[in-house]
Amino acid sequence: MLLQTTAVLFFIASSNAHSWVEQLSVIAPNGTFTGTPGYARGNYLRTAVGFSDTTMTYLIPPNTQANTTVIYPTTKMCKDTQQDQTQTSGSPRLEASAGDAIALRYQENGHVTLPWNQPGKPPNRGTVYVYGTTEPKVGETLLDVHGVWNWDGTGGDGRGVLLSEQSFDDGRCYQINTGNISEARQEKYPHQANQLMGADLWCQQDVQLPNTAPSGKLYTLYWVWDWPTLPDIDPTYPDGKKEVYTTCMDIDVVGKSTSRVQETDSYVEDQSLDSAAIPSEFNDLTNEDAVTVADSSSTASAVVNENTGSASTLKSTTQTAQTTQIIQTTQSTQSTVSANAATVTVTVGAVTAWRTVTKVEIQKHTVTINSCQSTAGGSVD
Numbered sequence: 517m518l519l520q521t522t523a524v525l526f527f528i529a530s531s532n533a534h535s536w537v538e539q540l541s542v543i544a545p546n547g548t549f550t551g552t553p554g555y556a557r558g559n560y561l562r563t564a565v566g567f568s569d570t571t572m573t574y575l576i577p578p579n580t581q582a583n584t585t586v587i588y589p590t591t592k593m594c595k596d597t598q599q600d601q602t603q604t605s606g607s608p609r610l611e612a613s614a615g616d617a618i619a620l621r622y623q624e625n626g627h628v629t630l631p632w633n634q635p636g637k638p639p640n641r642g643t644v645y646v647y648g649t650t651e652p653k654v655g656e657t658l659l660d661v662h663g664v665w666n667w668d669g670t671g672g673d674g675r676g677v678l679l680s681e682q683s684f685d686d687g688r689c690y691q692i693n694t695g696n697i698s699e700a701r702q703e704k705y706p707h708q709a710n711q712l713m714g715a716d717l718w719c720q721q722d723v724q725l726p727n728t729a730p731s732g733k734l735y736t737l738y739w740v741w742d743w744p745t746l747p748d749i750d751p752t753y754p755d756g757k758k759e760v761y762t763t764c765m766d767i768d769v770v771g772k773s774t775s776r777v778q779e780t781d782s783y784v785e786d787q788s789l790d791s792a793a794i795p796s797e798f799n800d801l802t803n804e805d806a807v808t809v810a811d812s813s814s815t816a817s818a819v820v821n822e823n824t825g826s827a828s829t830l831k832s833t834t835q836t837a838q839t840t841q842i843i844q845t846t847q848s849t850q851s852t853v854s855a856n857a858a859t860v861t862v863t864v865g866a867v868t869a870w871r872t873v874t875k876v877e878i879q880k881h882t883v884t885i886n887s888c889q890s891t892a893g894g895s896v897d
């Protein structure tokens with residue numbers, strides 16, 4: 517019981533720590549971020565007075581909605597602070613040219629590296645979508661866009677397109693914790709701690725601004741993280757639940773298309789991960805076909821099986837994820853006690869994950885953690 521209590525305390529400070537697009541960057545042909553970063557509408561920097569996760573997270577359905585198994589047609593795409601195309605002081609829009617590759621970065625908040633914290637979630641940690649339009653609407657609804665706008669721009673009212681669809685887990689990102697996933701990634705994808713990310717490595721979704729984006733105008737991106745809970749797994753949600761987060765942002769389209777991403781194999785290997793595109797995502801952008809073909813055949817199990825492949829093999833649609841593998845609620849747990857340290861092994865579906873807990877006395881061999889990891893500094897110790 518003590519372990520259970522302590523484990524909960526490790527994470528309790530962060531129970532509302534979900535994800536949003538923290539920063540946008542143009543990617544140069546060599547895969548390195550270039551220029552001044554941009555930010556979402558109504559952005560709150562983490563360093564701003566009054567910042568908390570809730571200043572940026574936008575949960576759909578909202579906590580106030582009794583039935584979380586439905587999303588109503590009236591539900592807005594954008595958070596109330598992101599309805600208008602306005603920026604806050606210190607958080608300018610990204611400037612980019614038509615055809616540019618752009619990285620959207622977000623924090624995983626434990627949803628990648630501590631997947632056992634939320635039972636019933638898709639093994640790919642959900643799917644992230646980016647929709648683009650030159651004709652955004654105040655009051656835009658989620659359901660007019662999400663799952664409706666398509667690659668060809670022929671979906672729904674035809675005002676926009678689907679620009680990108682990938683797993684929330686980009687195959688690299690981590691926050692620092694003692695779980696095996698984080699530890700493996702810290703070793704495989706090391707980087708110098710910096711002021712922006714700390715020791716964590718943010719997740720990334722790379723998209724290409726359409727070649728047709730008109731210069732001198734704003735181009736709007738809607739980022740949608742679809743992260744449902746499947747039914748019959750978490751006893752709290754016997755019918756499952758919908759859980760979606762969005763970020764709404766605009767780009768100042770400037771100059772002419774420089775065709776930055778139209779050269780293939782220009783990505784420079786071994787560059788600093790602090791400011792580098794994800795190679796597989798970036799290389800996808802050099803190939804129009806690859807961008808438009810979501811790999812719906814890849815099984816989600818590859819995602820949970822840590823370090824098995826690049827982000828491109830991690831692509832799977834939500835539907836695929838829902839049918840291929842389920843993170844079990846009933847986690848078989850093994851504990852080994854040695855002095856003041858214990859290694860807790862949690863079996864999540866077919867995958868064994870573990871985290872090392874120090875200075876904790878083991879009295880019960882079960883661990884229940886139902887929240888996500890702190891984003892501040894990324895440490896859970």
Ligand SMILES: [Cu+2]
Nearest residue numbers: 533534625888
């Ligand atoms: Cu969260």
